[in-house]
Amino acid sequence: MFHYSAMLSLRQLRCFLAVYEERSFTAASVREGATQSGMSQHVRQLEEELGVPLFERVGREVIPTATGHRYYQECVSILRHLERATQAASASGLDCPGQVRIGLLPTFTRAALAPALAAFTEMAVRTEVFITEAYSGVLTDMVRAAALDFAVVPAFRGATGLTVSRLMRDREMLVAAADGPIGGHLTPVRLAELGPLKMVLPGEGNTRRTTLESYFLTNAVAIARRIEFDAMIGTLELVAQSDWVTVLPAVLLGNDRGGERYAIRPLADPDLYSDFVVIEPARRVMSDAAQLFADLLKKEAWRIAERWRDSLAGPTAAEDAEGPAAAFADRPG
Known part of the structure; x- marks a missing residue:
């Protein structure tokens, strides 16, 4: 049974959440802008107030106890309710001054961002917009630290400290120079039939690298040389200027369907798809402005998917129960 000898402070709760999500007092103190000793003191005081341990300290490891796991879920709910109440009581609508901070992969900044951003600035004229382009690891850390309102990243397992919702499923495309030997713009391609390929790939720390290497290995795709880029x-x-090729999501290539610079061919036999999700801090509630931006970005991404669908013999991008791409009668399962 818990014994309260003093009022718990929001600072204590935030420190507890940071340690739980980071699994480290050092990382939690950096995230919260506090000293490690101060962070440890806040958590220790909280445990004393509750009368139960929330973490086991094993060397440098910080492992939540069963009570710690339950307490974390309740604390997230409390902070979300508090933020929702604050938004309701303060001027926070689209007509009020505000800011949105958004993190996007290059996948979404190249073609989907500009139309969504243009629409947003017309609808939320008093909202300042800050866009960070980075890869998934950096964006995930920034969202967990609440440095971003939300970010779009590849789907992944393990989402401590995050609220996750699906954005779209997108078809992967082989991209080669338009005047190169690959040819066949817009026609499906089986990579194993092309012979050894000179492939440009993301670095090993990138989520996509693992997915692509697994696809190559499983489907006997011969890679002559690799460049990490x-x-x-x-x-x-x-x-565009060589015989090197790469594999990219269709949504990134929304402005290249005409084939002027690139021969773009959907991977087939088997097809390859990537799932993308919207992540936000679990302890926060999206503002009206942030939610509007997320909705506009999703709408534009699905519009690009539909245009690819119309350009290809088969379906491309998307599976969802709702939204613009729900019109795909034969969308992938």
Whole structure:
């Protein structure tokens, strides 16, 4: 039974959440802008107030107890209710001054971002927008630290400290130079039949690298040479000017359907799809402005998916029960 000898403070709760989500007093103190000793003191005081241990300290490891796990869920709910109440009581609508901070992969900044951003700035004229382009690891850390209102990342397992909702499923495309030997723009391609390929790939720390390497291995795709390139503009320029190729999601290539610079071919036999999700801090509630931006971005991404669907012989991008792409009669399962 818990014994309260003093009022618990929000600071204590936030420190507890940070340690739980980071599994480290050091990382939690950096995230919260506190000293490690101060972070440890807040958590220790909280445990004393509750009368139960919330963590087991094993060397440098911090492992939540069963009570710690239950307490975390309740604390997240409390902080979300508090933020929702604060938003309801304060001026926070689209007509009020505000800010949104959004993190996006290059997958979404190249074609989907500009139309969504243009629409947003017309609808929320008093809202400042800050966009961070980065890969999934950086964006996930920023969202968990509440440095971003939300981010779009590849779907992944394990979402401590995050609220996750699906954005879309997108078809993967082989991208080669339009005047190169691959040819066949817009026609499905079986990579195993193309012979050894010179492939541009993201670095090993990128979620997509694991997915692509698994696809190559499983389907006997011969790779002659690899270049690691965690720079999307550089990747596309190299492909356009050489015999190197890459594999990218269709939504990134929304402005390239005409085939002027690239021969773009959907992977087939088997098809390959990537799932993308919206992540936000579990302890926070999206503002009206952030939710509007997320909705507009999803709408634009699905519009690009539909245009690819119309350009290809088969379905491309998307599976969802709701939204613009729900019209795909033969969307992938």
